[in-house]
Amino acid sequence: MNVIADEIKLKQDALAYRVCEKIKELKLGDSAVLYYNFPLYRGDLPEDLIQAQLLLASPIYGILYFKCIESNRYLTEDEEIYLDNLDVSIFNRLNKRSELRKTRRELKFNVAPIIVADKDEIVNDKKYVSLPNLKQAIEDNKTTVLNDEEYNILLSCIDGTSRLTTKKERKTSFNEESKLKADILNRIQNKEAAFDLEQKKVALVTIDGPQRIRGLAGSGKTIILTMKAALYHMAHPNEEILYTYYTKSLFGLIKNLIERFYRDFADNREPDWKKIHILHGWGGLELGGVYSTACTDNGIEPITYNIARLHSPNPFDYVCHSILETGKITPKYDLTLIDEGQDFPDHFYQLCYALSKEKRIVWAYDDFQNIFDIKLQDEKDTFGKDKDGNYLVDFSKNAHPLQDIVLHTCYRNPRIALIAAFSLGLGIYNTKVLQRLEDNNHWELLGFKVESGESKVGDKMIISRPIEHTPNIINQELGIYTIKVQAFSDYASECRYVAQCITNDIQDQKLRPDDICVICLDNRNIKSYYSLLSKMLIKNGISTFNLVEAPNANKHFFYDNYVTLSTINKAKGNEAGMVYIIGADTIFINRDNVLLRKLNSSYKCNGIHINNLF
Structure with missing residues (x-):
């Protein structure tokens, strides 16, 4: 079984951690997935967040979501309503897929809550289960085993990747054996998109601190960053998110992906684009950028490209270093996401770090974009040191198991x-x-x-x-x-x-x-x-x-x-x-x-x- 969680936060949640460890002991199969604090859905108001404390997905046991409560108490009325809303959100999401339905209003598997308490009893039609009897409660939910295709669809619905596939209208033969290019392309686009385990762990979990995502082109780095932006905006609608990138033509793709992911979890509502800042690295008069916006926000006169290139063979690094030297930068963003990280100079990373409130900064990096520089990035040199001479980012301290993730699988390129x-x-x-x-x-x-x-x-x-x-x-x-x-x-x-x-x-x-x-x-x-x-x-x-x-x-x-x-x-x-x-x-x-x-x-x-x- 695979666990998708911020392990540090999970261990701090004593009740959920105890249940998680018990479920791991049950050995429910390699394909089972246990999520912590996921999935999450938007309620009627931006502040209303509906979130599963623990959710188990399995081809054998269907969907089980867990509420872990303290000793000697029962669910409050608000908690019961909350669980009912979560149940409706999960069911409606899955019921949209005909492949998962037995009838119009019935799925091929169960979606059920398990309330984990200190003793076994039924109160207000709610079944409370003690930890020793958790195995039996899970076994009671066993249904018809889903095949691989059905289970992948189930996981894509839970993870939010069902919105990844963009289908365009083409005149095709509808022959599965056809070698017509339009037919081949349609077969590719009709294939269910799903995260692999590496992608799932990093896309669905945002840690409190720096995080690097490494992988070749086509390994899913942009997908992961845009999913992070959407989920963080769901969970923290009033906080500021920066998404920066190097290639200008990526703007449309980035915005489209964030919107698609957000709408999928937020019942088709649109994100608040005032809180999500998709900015090019440099920017200018016609295009907002991290550097130009930082200058405006902090009352600093921006340096133009023509001036910068007179001072340095790397004009962008020069302007980023110059604004850092002013010492006037006020942190602005609660989450900073850097796409195409291999294309940016060190001082740009340091600028982004200075603009980040809680130093919650995630960057995607392709180790092989430049054949002149194929050495692995040293995060210590990239972010530099503080005034006391300590490295601002140092993965050798092992602060978090998800701080440096490598994506080995390349989906895009044959x-x-x-x-x-x-x-x-x-x-x-x-x-x-x-x-x-x-x-x-x-x-x-x-x-x-x-x-x-x-x-x-x-x-x-x-x-x-x-x-x-x-x-x-x-x-x-x-x-x-x-x-x-x-x-x-x-x-x-x-x-x-x-x-x-x-x-x-x-x-x-x-x-x-x-x-x-x-x-x-x-x-x-x-x-x-x-x-x-x-x-x-x-x-x-x-x-x-x-x-x-x-x-x-x-x-x-x-x-x-x-x-x-x-x-x-x-x-x-x-x-x-x-x-x-x-x-x-x-x-x-x-x-x-x-x-x-x-x-x-x-x-x-x-x-x-x-x-x-x-």
């Missing part, structure tokens, strides 16, 4: 795409390897398996990617054909070929234009590429959204019925059903030039993929 991207990015098959990881443990932290070798100079290495760490269903749908490579003599021929492929995708393969993204790796000629490609597509009645020409304050990556034309940096963190990479030859003009190969590092992070579930 297995072959991820392996190919690492091979190309590191230059493994060059005459001279361009970059290598420091040891076998580093490979395994990234979700790979070292079959042979010790990551030392001269070693013959065999490295594989276990299928369980890259379970994208495209592995089965397309296999090695996930990636297709085509060479051309000139860029006009290349554009002509891609335009014809896109036209075929829409007209014959029944994809939507907004299922498709083109990424050009040739920064020098990108405008020429996209000008010609756009003209070719418009002749076929296909419109494009060219991010190269989009305003600086643009926050969107897709528009309905438009094919997106993107740069590498603007594509990072986004996903598409069909991706075309053009201008790739510019990277390999000089095979051993690590500066050019850096482009491929970014290219890898977007991946060549059909669809991303996470």
